[in-house]
Amino acid sequence: MQCPTCGIPLAETALYCAQCGAQVGEIVDLPAPKPWNRYALWGFAGAIVAPLCGLILCIYARKQCARRGERGERLAKAGIILSICTMVIYPILIVIGIGWYVFS
Numbered sequence: 001m002q003c004p005t006c007g008i009p010l011a012e013t014a015l016y017c018a019q020c021g022a023q024v025g026e027i028v029d030l031p032a033p034k035p036w037n038r039y040a041l042w043g044f045a046g047a048i049v050a051p052l053c054g055l056i057l058c059i060y061a062r063k064q065c066a067r068r069g070e071r072g073e074r075l076a077k078a079g080i081i082l083s084i085c086t087m088v089i090y091p092i093l094i095v096i097g098i099g100w101y102v103f104s
């Protein structure tokens with residue numbers, strides 16, 4: 001590649017001429033990172049605090065991520081699994097807790 005202004009040879013990857021400072025390469029903007037889906041974030045947090053709410057939010061978040069192309073699809077999936085786990089574990093813990101209280 002040559003500088004179109006002053007004619008000196010330049011590297012193929014050069015963006016500016018080292019001698020005259022003219023712009024010679026194409027400056028490509030990096031694509032902005034896609035925003036996180038808020039429902040996925042809240043759904044994941046909700047999976048621990050309020051599993052049913054978390055589950056609903058995560059299911060909704062997955063649909064929204066697919067439609068809008070936002071980040072958080074995998075987080076929402078993890079939230080769904082986590083909320084199902086907590087929905088199973090919490091009643092067991094409550095039963096164990098009551099049993100402990102009654103029989104001790």
Ligand SMILES: [Zn+2]
Nearest residue numbers: 003006017020
């Ligand atoms: Zn130049």
